[in-house]
Amino acid sequence: MFHKKVSLFLFLMVFTVKSSYSQCAMCKAVVENGDVSMAEGVNNGISYLMVFPYLLIAALFYTLYRYRKQTKN
Incomplete structure (x- = not known):
């Protein structure tokens, strides 16, 4: 069963990689045609959007850790 899930x-992953390349065309065009500050702005925006999922996780x-610690006592 595990082998089937890994294979799937x-x-x-192999067949969805090609379609994921097309999602960044606008960002690439902005960075290629803009100046350095515009490229830094795009990078900062990407970093800003990337931080929140990690904070939520x-x-x-942390909540699960506290819950498990309280239930053991």
């Missing part, structure tokens, strides 16, 4: 995951793990 790898199969989906960290808060979830």
Whole structure:
């Protein structure tokens, strides 16, 4: 069963990679045609959008850790 899930995951990853390249065409055009400050703005925006999912996951793990610690006592 585990082998089938891993095979399905790898199969989906291989065939969805090509379509994911097309999602960044506008960002690439802005960076190529803009100046340095515009490229830094795009990078800062990407970093800003990337931070929040990690913070949510960290808060979830911290909450689970506290819950498990309280239930053991």
